[in-house]
Amino acid sequence: MSPQVLVVDDETTSRNIFSSFLKKDGCQVINASTFDEALAFIDEHSFDLILSDILLDGKNGIELLEYVKKAQPSCPVIMVTGSPSVHSATEAVRLGAYDYLSKPVHGQELTRVSRRALKYKQLADEQQETKANLEAIFRSVQDAIITVDSQFKVLAINDAAQTLCGITKETLGKNLSAHQLCAQKCFDTIAETIAEKHPTSVEHIHCDCKGKRDQVVSLHCSPLYNAKGACYGAVLVVRDNTRLYTLEQSLQGAQSFHKIVGSSPKMQEIYGLIERLADAPTTVLVTGESGTGKELIAAAIHEAGHRKGPLVTVNCAALSENLLESELFGHVKGAFTGAVTDKVGRFVAADGGTIFLDEIGDISAQMQTRLLRVLQEKVVERVGDIKGIPVDVRVVAATNRNLKKRIESGEFREDLFFRLNVVNIDLPPLRNRKTDIPALVDHLIDKLNIRLNRNIQDVSEEVLGILMAYDWPGNIRELEHCIEHAFILCRGTRVEASHLPAELTLVSHEKIPSASSSVDAEAIRSALSKTGGNKAKAARLLGISRRTIYRKIDEFGIDDI
Numbered sequence: 167m168s169p170q171v172l173v174v175d176d177e178t179t180s181r182n183i184f185s186s187f188l189k190k191d192g193c194q195v196i197n198a199s200t201f202d203e204a205l206a207f208i209d210e211h212s213f214d215l216i217l218s219d220i221l222l223d224g225k226n227g228i229e230l231l232e233y234v235k236k237a238q239p240s241c242p243v244i245m246v247t248g249s250p251s252v253h254s255a256t257e258a259v260r261l262g263a264y265d266y267l268s269k270p271v272h273g274q275e276l277t278r279v280s281r282r283a284l285k286y287k288q289l290a291d292e293q294q295e296t297k298a299n300l301e302a303i304f305r306s307v308q309d310a311i312i313t314v315d316s317q318f319k320v321l322a323i324n325d326a327a328q329t330l331c332g333i334t335k336e337t338l339g340k341n342l343s344a345h346q347l348c349a350q351k352c353f354d355t356i357a358e359t360i361a362e363k364h365p366t367s368v369e370h371i372h373c374d375c376k377g378k379r380d381q382v383v384s385l386h387c388s389p390l391y392n393a394k395g396a397c398y399g400a401v402l403v404v405r406d407n408t409r410l411y412t413l414e415q416s417l418q419g420a421q422s423f424h425k426i427v428g429s430s431p432k433m434q435e436i437y438g439l440i441e442r443l444a445d446a447p448t449t450v451l452v453t454g455e456s457g458t459g460k461e462l463i464a465a466a467i468h469e470a471g472h473r474k475g476p477l478v479t480v481n482c483a484a485l486s487e488n489l490l491e492s493e494l495f496g497h498v499k500g501a502f503t504g505a506v507t508d509k510v511g512r513f514v515a516a517d518g519g520t521i522f523l524d525e526i527g528d529i530s531a532q533m534q535t536r537l538l539r540v541l542q543e544k545v546v547e548r549v550g551d552i553k554g555i556p557v558d559v560r561v562v563a564a565t566n567r568n569l570k571k572r573i574e575s576g577e578f579r580e581d582l583f584f585r586l587n588v589v590n591i592d593l594p595p596l597r598n599r600k601t602d603i604p605a606l607v608d609h610l611i612d613k614l615n616i617r618l619n620r621n622i623q624d625v626s627e628e629v630l631g632i633l634m635a636y637d638w639p640g641n642i643r644e645l646e647h648c649i650e651h652a653f654i655l656c657r658g659t660r661v662e663a664s665h666l667p668a669e670l671t672l673v674s675h676e677k678i679p680s681a682s683s684s685v686d687a688e689a690i691r692s693a694l695s696k697t698g699g700n701k702a703k704a705a706r707l708l709g710i711s712r713r714t715i716y717r718k719i720d721e722f723g724i725d726d727i
């Protein structure tokens with residue numbers, strides 16, 4: 167867009183000459199012949215340049231200049247002096263005129279000075295725009311932004327600083343330490359940034375703000391430099407991470423994956439495998455001793471895979487051969503005595519989803535053959551019907567039997583084994599992953615509190631010691647029963663050794679040292695510092711339960727790290 171210029175002169179000839187030069191240079195020009203006419207144009211239009219005679223029909227051009235400075239502060243004004251009067255010209259510049267020209271004005275001189283003034287206006291506009299944009303960003307970001315000078319004097323704050331840190335505009339110009347609403351853990355970060363002159367970031371700071379005790383933030387601080395490259399302060403950006411941190415804590419606290427509790431290396435490996443299996447319809451064989459959680463694994467494989475169909479579970483050992491056949495494949499009316507209606511088999515019911523064949527090691531030779539055919543052809547035949555029904559089902563099978571031995575003894579078909587065992591997930595017995603016991607105990611207490619409507623808080627250190635020492639032949643199912651047994655006997659809020667089943671306490675007479683009895687305040691501090699203040703991780707590091715670490719932190723009066 168062409169620059170808008172106002173030419174103010176009471177002499178027609180001068181006005182015409184000025185405007186013709188400016189027009190030739192690409193400007194749009196409005197002429198005013200009187201002071202009042204000029205003011206009216208200034209009120210109505212926004213100008214990029216005003217060229218005004220210093221003497222206006224008895225009125226002073228300086229007054230016009232003052233008016234422009236108020237009405238359109240970024241518009242440059244070039245004063246034109248009639249009789250060469252250095253005094254009035256310099257006075258005009260002192261009062262804010264961009265420059266002055268003496269009459270008679272030469273065309274070249276006019277073009278040179280007006281171009282410079284227009285360039286100045288363009289830069290000022292751009293600067294103003296950038297400033298306005300930055301201010302809008304500063305105001306609207308959700309993160310608190312605080313700038314301080316090298317003496318920690320607060321230079322600027324945004325609205326979020328008020329919400330997040332409780333800093334009000336009254337703090338402006340005062341030292342940041344005058345702000346008493348929080349523990350000022352950010353102070354060190356700012357000090358380090360200014361001293362080292364490099365950006366500093368800290369994750370997960372507990373603010374200890376009055377009224378917001380649980381607020382957790384991350385800090386990012388950068389040095390501020392002036393035009394000469396000297397560091398004069400710092401800008402601190404404070405991000406509220408409370409929600410994220412709580413979420414992270416609860417995930418890590420539960421140490422779980424799709425309802426499977428346990429973070430031992432072997433379990434982590436299994437979680438990774440399940441994730442990798444998510445989008446492939448691969449058949450999976452889950453093996454492991456009874457009570458190790460094979461059914462949970464099957465559910466996790468199904469959930470992680472986002473298949474649209476349902477998860478259908480069949481306990482193959484619980485049904486007689488005939489019943490299992492019609493249960494799995496369905497039957498047509500009249501196929502056998504008692505088949506009074508058509509029955510949809512579980513394979514068809516699981517179409518688009520997952521079928522979990524539990525206790526697969528126990529099925530008969532005939533069922534093995536039929537199952538093999540379904541797995542090979544992906545078609546099921548209902549009992550009494552020769553028409554095949556195509557199915558899209560992911561098969562997860564499980565057994566606590568040693569299938570290789572059963573193959574050797576001729577009880578299980580090798581070809582079916584290979585069809586099922588495309589990927590094997592072998593669950594470790596609990597005795598081989600005892601580090602998971604504290605988290606499992608926490609989980610089972612939560613689960614049973616809900617189911618039995620109780621309020622048990624934790625187990626004593628002695629109990630945890632006993633649980634850690636026991637061999638758990640029945641694995642997690644046995645642990646679950648053991649805790650349930652204790653719930654029945656426990657009248658208070660903490661499970662004690664006397665509440666445990668006898669077979670466990672017999673072992674305890676050998677006096678097992680509990681993991682937590684050796685955990686002192688120093689060990690907790692050290693674990694917390696290693697885990698960046700993460701209590702769940704620190705508990706794992708120390709081999710104690712989440713509840714115990716919280717209790718000990720309270721007992722020892724340990725501050726957040």
Ligand SMILES: Nc1ncnc2c1ncn2[C@@H]1O[C@H](COP(=O)(O)OP(=O)(O)OP(=O)(O)O)[C@@H](O)[C@H]1O
Pocket residue numbers: 425426427428454455456457458459460461462463524565566609642643646
């Ligand atoms: N890792 C785990 N986290 C939480 N609960 C578990 C875990 N593993 C097993 N359980 C619980 O233990 C009990 C037994 O688990 P599940 O029935 O899945 O074992 P399984 O290996 O299928 O046993 P079986 O071979 O006897 O059928 C269930 O109540 C289950 O919720």
